[in-house]
Every structure is written in C-alpha cells, then in structure tokens.
Amino acid sequence: METDDDKELLERFRNGDRAAFTELVIRYQKPIYNAAFWVLRKAEDASDVTQTVFLKVVERLDDYDPQYKFFSWIYRIAVNESLNLLRRNGDHDELDDEAEFEGLQSASPEWRLDEAQRSQHLEHALMRLSTNDRTVLTLRHFSECSYQEIAQVLEIDEKTVKSRLFDARQRLRALLADLQVH
Amino acid sequence: MKHSPTTELMHAVLDGEATAAQAADLQQRLAADPAAQAEFDELQRLFNELGRVPARHPPEGLVASVMAAVGERPARSRTR
Numbered sequence: 001m002e003t004d005d006d007k008e009l010l011e012r013f014r015n016g017d018r019a020a021f022t023e024l025v026i027r028y029q030k031p032i033y034n035a036a037f038w039v040l041r042k043a044e045d046a047s048d049v050t051q052t053v054f055l056k057v058v059e060r061l062d063d064y065d066p067q068y069k070f071f072s073w074i075y076r077i078a079v080n081e082s083l084n085l086l087r088r089n090g091d092h093d094e095l096d097d098e099a100e101f102e103g104l105q106s107a108s109p110e111w112r113l114d115e116a117q118r119s120q121h122l123e124h125a126l127m128r129l130s131t132n133d134r135t136v137l138t139l140r141h142f143s144e145c146s147y148q149e150i151a152q153v154l155e156i157d158e159k160t161v162k163s164r165l166f167d168a169r170q171r172l173r174a175l176l177a178d179l180q181v182h
Numbered sequence: 183m184k185h186s187p188t189t190e191l192m193h194a195v196l197d198g199e200a201t202a203a204q205a206a207d208l209q210q211r212l213a214a215d216p217a218a219q220a221e222f223d224e225l226q227r228l229f230n231e232l233g234r235v236p237a238r239h240p241p242e243g244l245v246a247s248v249m250a251a252v253g254e255r256p257a258r259s260r261t262r
Contacts (some may be wrong), residue, residue, distance in 0.1 A: 021252065025245050033240035047241050054248045115234075122231050140197065141232040147199055166185055166193055173228060 006070035014061065025054055028071065031143055032078045038138040039082040041127055049085060053078045072152040075143065079135060079153060086131060125175035133168035140165055188215070192222050196229050 012020035
C-alpha cells in the first residue's frame with residue numbers, strides 16, 4: 001500500500017494547498033471507511049469516523065513522523081477513533097442488519113448461489129468475531145497490510161500480529177463451521 | 183491457541199510473508215502429509231473467500247463533507 005507521494009501531498013497542504021489534501025481524502029476515504037466499517041459494523045458510524053480521521057490528520061499534522069508511512073499513521077488514527085467510538089457506545093454486540101449484508105447486494109449477479117451463501121456466512125461470521133479479531137483481520141485481508149504495517153498501526157510487535165491473526169482465523173473457521181451446520 | 187510449526191508456515195505463506203526457502207519447506211511438508219495438505223487447502227479457501235468480500239462504498243459526498251469541515255483551517259506551517 002506504499003504511496004510515494006503521500007508525504008509530498010502533505011507538504012503541499014502544509015504550504016496552504018487545499019487541493020493536495022483533497023487528493024489525500026479521495027485516496028484514503030475508501031480504505032479508511034472500510035477499516036472503520038469492519039471494526040464498528042455500522043455504516044453510519046464508519047462514515048462519521050472517516051470524517052473525524054481526516055480532521056484529526058489536519059489537527060495533528062505536526063505529530064506525523066515522516067519516517068513512518070502516512071497510511072500507517074492514518075490507519076492508526078482510524079483504528080483508535082473506531083475503538084473510542086465503540087467504547088463510548090458501550091461496545092455492545094448488536095448488529096446493524098442493513099449494513100451487515102450490504103456486500104451481497106453489490107456482488108456481481110453471475111455469482112453462483114453457493115458462493116453467495118458462503119460469502120453471506122463469512123460476513124455473518126466476521127460480524128460475530130470480537131473487536132480485536134475483526135480489527136486484525138480487517139487490516140490484513142481488507143486493507144492488505146503486511147505484518148510490519150499492522151504492527152505499526154496497532155503498536156504491537158510482529159510476533160503478536162502473527163499470533164492474533166492465527167487465533168482470529170481459527171475462531172473465524174470455527175464460527176463458519178457452526179453457521180454451516182445450522 | 184497452540185500453533186504447530188507447519189500451520190504457522192501455512193499462514194506465513196498465504197500472507198505473503200514467507201521467504202522462498204520457507205515456501206519450499208512448506209511444499210515438502212505438504213507433499214509428505216495429506217492431513218496438512220487438507221488443512222492448507224481449507225485455509226487457502228478461507229483466504230480466497232476473504233479476498234472476495236466486497237468493499238464497502240463510502241457515502242457519496244464524503245469528500246466534500248470532509249473538505250467543508252476542514253474549511254479554511256490552515257495546516258500547521260512547521261516543516262520537518
């Protein structure tokens with residue numbers, strides 16, 4: 001996910017070029033929204049967090065350490081803001097059913113039924129994982145972060161990243177097996 | 183959870199984090215162990231299915247909304 005000119009865009013924004021920041025928002029709105037969605041499981045909350053993330057970037061521009069990738073920094077803000085919102089909301093397990101199966105509606109129509117069912121089961125199972133499991137799986141599988149990048153975003157070591165991924169996948173497989181039985 | 187070395191290797195290979203030598207080592211282990219091969223196939227299927235989960239689309243107008251909130255707020259001028 002390395003984007004060489006993120007830092008250049010940030011520098012242009014520091015110098016007053018709003019168009020440069022617009023470009024960063026266009027570039028990162030979808031990955032940030034998706035990361036927030038899978039942590040929060042609610043489309044409206046994901047949208048609110050995405051907006052907050054970009055405002056935090058503006059406010060905290062001086063805190064950004066350019067030795068790290070910009071996206072690692074912005075993802076860290078996104079994950080923290082999402083977790084903060086979950087905490088403020090009491091971190092309950094109620095699901096947004098409308099958002100939960102939104103993905104199926106956008107699946108291509110030629111998908112075979114069994115593939116659609118498997119996909120539905122998978123999303124269902126993902127929604128039922130713990131926040132920690134959803135977060136690490138989101139960063140790896142949907143945001144396509146490396147172990148090192150996940151470690152930077154979550155501020156943990158790579159060994160812990162591997163362990164968390166392994167455990168999250170084990171629990172996901174168990175949930176999937178349970179859904180396919182019932 | 184307990185991680186066997188072969189299973190750890192499976193995850194590393196599928197995550198694209200293994201070296202060529204580690205990937206070759208896994209191939210040898212799988213060739214000699216049908217149960218490990220079946221586990222690998224199942225894990226690979228899970229990875230493939232995760233890769234096909236459709237991306238969510240942010241609401242239209244999010245960029246405009248963010249930029250309106252940013253307003254004319256100047257970015258900090260300090261440069262590194």
